[in-house]
Amino acid sequence: MPVETMVQLSEIEFRYPVGGFALRIPLLEVARGESVAVIGPSGSGKTTLLQLIAGISLPASGTVTTNGTAVNLLDDAARREFRIQNLGLVFQEFELLEYLSVLDNVLLPYRIHPRLTLDSGVRARALALAECVGVSSKLDRKARKLSQGEKQRAAVCRALIAEPRLLLADEPTGNLDPDNKQRVLDILFEQASDSHSTLIVVTHDRDLLDRFERVIDVKEFHADRGKS
Amino acid sequence: MTDILFLAWRYLAHYRVKTAILVTSIALIVFLPVGLNVLVGQSAEQLTARAEATPLLVGAKGSPLELVLSSLYFESDVPDDIPWAELEAIADSGLAQPIPLDARFRARAHPIVGTSLEYFDFRGLRLAEGRRMAVVGECMLGARAAADLAVGVGDAVLSSPESLFDLAGVYPLRMRVVGVFAASHTPDDRVVFVDVKTSWIIQGLGHGHQDLAAAGAAAAVLKQEGNLITANASVVQYNEITPENIDSFHFHGDLGEYPLTGVIAVPRDEKSGVLLMGRFERPEVAAQIVRPATVMTELLDTVFTVRAYVVAAIGFAGVGTLATAALVFLLSLRLREREIETIVKIGGSPMRVAAILVSEIVVVLVLGAAFAGVLAVLASRYGSEAIRLWITS
Numbered sequence: 001m002p003v004e005t006m007v008q009l010s011e012i013e014f015r016y017p018v019g020g021f022a023l024r025i026p027l028l029e030v031a032r033g034e035s036v037a038v039i040g041p042s043g044s045g046k047t048t049l050l051q052l053i054a055g056i057s058l059p060a061s062g063t064v065t066t067n068g069t070a071v072n073l074l075d076d077a078a079r080r081e082f083r084i085q086n087l088g089l090v091f092q093e094f095e096l097l098e099y100l101s102v103l104d105n106v107l108l109p110y111r112i113h114p115r116l117t118l119d120s121g122v123r124a125r126a127l128a129l130a131e132c133v134g135v136s137s138k139l140d141r142k143a144r145k146l147s148q149g150e151k152q153r154a155a156v157c158r159a160l161i162a163e164p165r166l167l168l169a170d171e172p173t174g175n176l177d178p179d180n181k182q183r184v185l186d187i188l189f190e191q192a193s194d195s196h197s198t199l200i201v202v203t204h205d206r207d208l209l210d211r212f213e214r215v216i217d218v219k220e221f222h223a224d225r226g227k228s
Numbered sequence: 229m230t231d232i233l234f235l236a237w238r239y240l241a242h243y244r245v246k247t248a249i250l251v252t253s254i255a256l257i258v259f260l261p262v263g264l265n266v267l268v269g270q271s272a273e274q275l276t277a278r279a280e281a282t283p284l285l286v287g288a289k290g291s292p293l294e295l296v297l298s299s300l301y302f303e304s305d306v307p308d309d310i311p312w313a314e315l316e317a318i319a320d321s322g323l324a325q326p327i328p329l330d331a332r333f334r335a336r337a338h339p340i341v342g343t344s345l346e347y348f349d350f351r352g353l354r355l356a357e358g359r360r361m362a363v364v365g366e367c368m369l370g371a372r373a374a375a376d377l378a379v380g381v382g383d384a385v386l387s388s389p390e391s392l393f394d395l396a397g398v399y400p401l402r403m404r405v406v407g408v409f410a411a412s413h414t415p416d417d418r419v420v421f422v423d424v425k426t427s428w429i430i431q432g433l434g435h436g437h438q439d440l441a442a443a444g445a446a447a448a449v450l451k452q453e454g455n456l457i458t459a460n461a462s463v464v465q466y467n468e469i470t471p472e473n474i475d476s477f478h479f480h481g482d483l484g485e486y487p488l489t490g491v492i493a494v495p496r497d498e499k500s501g502v503l504l505m506g507r508f509e510r511p512e513v514a515a516q517i518v519r520p521a522t523v524m525t526e527l528l529d530t531v532f533t534v535r536a537y538v539v540a541a542i543g544f545a546g547v548g549t550l551a552t553a554a555l556v557f558l559l560s561l562r563l564r565e566r567e568i569e570t571i572v573k574i575g576g577s578p579m580r581v582a583a584i585l586v587s588e589i590v591v592v593l594v595l596g597a598a599f600a601g602v603l604a605v606l607a608s609r610y611g612s613e614a615i616r617l618w619i620t621s
Contacts, residue, residue, distance in 0.1 A: 056573055077577060084575025095570040099242030100235075111231035112576030118231070142242070158574075 005065075006032040006166055006198040007053055012062035014052060023048060025062070025221045030214075032165075035192060035199040037209050040218035046202040047092060049218055050168045053200065054087055055079040067165055084113045088164030090172045092202075094155040098144035102135055103127075105143050106157045116162060129157040132187045134180070148175040156184055160191050167192060169201045173208065185211060232580070236587035247592065250553055254596025257546035259603040261539045266607045268535050272528045275301075278414060279520035281351075284324065284493040284501055286314060286508070292518045293527060299329050299490035300520055301415045302339040306332045309487035310515045316484065321507070323500040324493040330427040331489050334388045338373045340420045342427025348409075350494060351416055357381050358407030364426045364434075364477060365469025367403040371411035372418040379405055384468075385420055387430050401430045402468035428486055429469070429477065436466040436477035493517070557589065 012025040023045045030036050038046050051057035052064055055071035064072045067086050071079060083089070096105045104111075106126045110118035130136040133153040138146060146154065152175050159167060167188060173181040185208060192199040201212070209215050240247040278300055287295040288308035297304035318326040327350055330342035345360055347353075348368075358381035361368055367385055369377070379385055387401045403422060411417055428434050437459065450460040466473045479486075495501035508517040561568075568581050 054573075080572065080575045080577055083573070089573060091570070091573070095566065095573075097567055097570070099239050104238065108571075109574055111235055112571050112574065112580050114580075 004032040005029050006034070006067060007200070008063075008065040009052065010063050010065070012052065012059045012064065014048060014057065014059045016048075021045070023052075023218070023221045025049075028216070028221075030198055030200060032198055033192070033196045034214060035189065035212045036201070037212040037215045038200060038202045038218060039204070039206070039209070039215055042204075045218045045221065047170050049221070050170055050200065050202060053166075054083060054089060054168055056083075081115075084109060084116065084162065086165050088159035088162065088167040088197075090152075090155050090159045090167075090169035092170040092174070094151040096143035096146075096151055096154055096158070098142065101140050101142055102130065102146065102150075102154045102157075103139040105154055106130065106161055108158060109162050122161065125163075126157065126161055129160055129187070130154075132190075133157055133184060149177065149180055152176060153180070153184060156187065160187070163191075163195055164197060165195070166198045167200070169199070171202050171204065173203065173205060181205070181208065232583045232587050233591070235584050236591055239584075240588055240591055246556070247595075250556070250592050251595045251599055253549050253553060254593060255599035255603065257542070257549055258597055258600035259607075260542045260546075262600065262604050263607045263611075264535060264538060264542070266604065267611050268531060270608075270611050272531070275524055276521065276528065279524035282492055282520045283495055284504065284517055285520050286310065286318065286326075286491040286493055286515050286517045287489065289514065289516045292516065292523045295490060295516070295518060296520045296523045298331060299492070302331050302341065302419060303415075307489055309489065310491065311484060312486040312488060313484035314515050315488060315491045318491060318493055318504065321504065322496070323504040323507075324495040327492040327494065328424045328488050329490040329492060330424050330487065333427065333430050335373075335385050335420045336377065336388055338370075338377065338418050338420050340367075340387055340422055340427065340430065342422050342424035344424060347421070347492070350492065351412070351414070353409045353412055353416060356408050356410040358405070361406055361421070361423055363469070363474060364423055364429060365401075365403055365474065366406045366422070367426070368407040368409065368421045369405055370409050370417040370419045370421070373420055374405075374408045376418070377420075380408060381405055399432070399465070399467055401426070424488070425479075426469075428479065431487075433481070433486060434477055434479040436469065436473050437463050439476060561585070 007028070007030040009025045009028040011027075013022065014024075015022040038049060040046050048057060052059060053066055053071075055064065055066070055074065058072050062072075063070050066082075069082055069086075071082060074082060097108065100108065103126060106129065107118060107122065110116040110122055116122075127136065127139070130139055133156055135146075135150055135153050135157070138150055138154075143151060143154065152172060156169070156172055159169065169188060172188065173184055176184060188199055188201070189211070191197060199212075203209070279296065282300055285295060285299055287299065288310050290308060294304045295307050298307050312328070315326045315328055318324055325346065327346050328342065328344055329347075331339050333340040341347075348360065355368075356371065358368070369379065369385070374380060377385060383405050384402050385405055387403065389400050403420070403426065409416070422430075425434060429436075447462060450458045452458070466476065469477060493501075493504060495504055505517050505519075507513065508515060571581055571584075572578060
């Protein structure tokens with residue numbers, strides 16, 4: 001049975017506007033349902049790789065195909081549409097809206113996109129996710145009053161609420177104690193497994209790498225340094 | 229739409245102090261000109277109503293406005309006197325019914341107005357308790373004066389000395405309260421009404437003292453020439469008029485020269501009013517006659533002009549406040565840059581973000597306008613009462 005590709009980056013060249021730092025990716029493929037860890041030193045382009053896959057950043061050349069769609073060839077509106085329909089994103093600094101409660105942050109994708117309908121089923125899923133990651137007792141609390149670990153878990157819930165086909169997580173366990181690290185990874189893997197989703201996780205934590213099917217070191221994609 | 233409003237509301241509710249300041253600022257910008265118009269309009273109505281109910285007013289030459297404020301609202305300084313003879317001249321002319329006013333003294337903060345019984349009918353004052361004054365030394369109180377002084381029928385009111393340190397000045401007179409008027413919601417409510425003769429007694433133009441011809445009064449006699457007895461300083465002067473001493477009260481000099489602060493003239497008809505005004509046009513006449521309504525209209529014209537400037541100033545302040553609010557909003561946009569980016573990264577469109585931000589502005593404007601509306605309703609409902617209290621206080 002042929003392996004279905006979820007993500008394919010082909011002949012990608014990406015340059016930052018300043019600093020002369022560039023990523024050059026001849027070919028990178030991630031299979032549907034695969035779990036991949038992305039590693040590399042700080043500032044090596046791990047987050048950039050996730051943003052290329054998500055269509056948040058655009059390459060200078062090459063094609064980013066995610067779930068069969070050439071994301072970088074879409075216009076802004078289509079890319080946003082694509083993200084909300086296909087991706088779950090956990091940002092490095094959580095990026096919760098501090099004036100919203102935990103529950104409202106989790107439900108945020110449903111409030112900002114007209115195609116998503118916020119019904120009782122979604123609310124029930126939000127409660128279940130919060131229960132799984134251990135923030136069910138904090139659902140009414142404002143995001144700014146959460147600890148770092150609680151914020152991270154709430155951000156994971158927000159990424160999972162729309163049942164994404166591809167889950168991109170930028171250091172989702174970075175601020176968690178060992179128990180909670182495992183707990184968050186468990187839920188990420190569980191969600192990915194239940195929905196046959198693909199999981200790409202940026203991490204510094206080498207102790208967690210053996211849980212992933214594949215590890216990608218972004219250093220191999222480094223092009224020139226020093227000048228653009 | 230519901231979700232957009234929800235997110236806008238959550239933001240505003242979270243930053244409630246900032247929201248409250250913005251809402252209050254906008255409410256004040258909207259309300260101040262409206263409220264000012266309402267309050268000035270109501271003030272003008274009330275001031276004009278009393279002035280229009282007083283056809284003509286006679287007083288000493290000088291500021292017509294002071295004469296009107298003194299005679300109708302019992303405010304302003306005491307105007308120069310006119311003699312009682314002016315009142316008699318008006319009565320003799322047959323053109324108008326004169327009502328004397330002598331408003332120069334106070335009982336604590338309340339004006340003591342010497343007048344005649346005709347005044348009460350003219351103003352339509354209705355007794356709440358007691359009776360009308362019948363002899364000198366009695367007084368009747370407006371409703372507010374009775375409440376403030378905490379006195380009723382059977383109690384006494386003391387006129388205030390003009391100066392504590394003026395030993396030769398006016399001595400307080402203790403006056404018996406015989407009647408209290410029902411509230412009229414006019415300046416009359418805070419007045420202590422007395423007969424004009426009682427006012428003259430307070431002024432020292434009339435007085436009562438021990439009978440110098442009686443046995444035992446020799447110590448108070450300075451000299452006696454036939455029936456003319458001159459008292460020395462030890463003579464006992466009465467500071468209260470009682471049935472026992474009322475016969476000793478008397479006035480010296482020519483009654484025609486006795487002072488009044490004003491005379492309300494109620495002309496028999498329009499023509500009589502015009503004729504009466506013509507009489508005061510003569511240069512040798514020492515008094516002036518004014519139509520209070522005309523005087524108040526001139527005053528209100530000035531007030532309305534000032535109001536226009538104030539409204540313009542509020543308008544400029546409003547523009548400044550809105551500009552500041554816009555600046556606050558723009559600065560907050562910079563602070564919210566990351567939040568906006570997050571929404572877009574997740575999949576929200578810039579239009580959606582703009583809709584949320586616009587909704588926040590609209591909600592603030594609507595709340596501000598609603599708050600201003602509440603203030604305007606309160607002003608229109610209670611402003612009239614507040615102005616009445618201010619006028620009668």
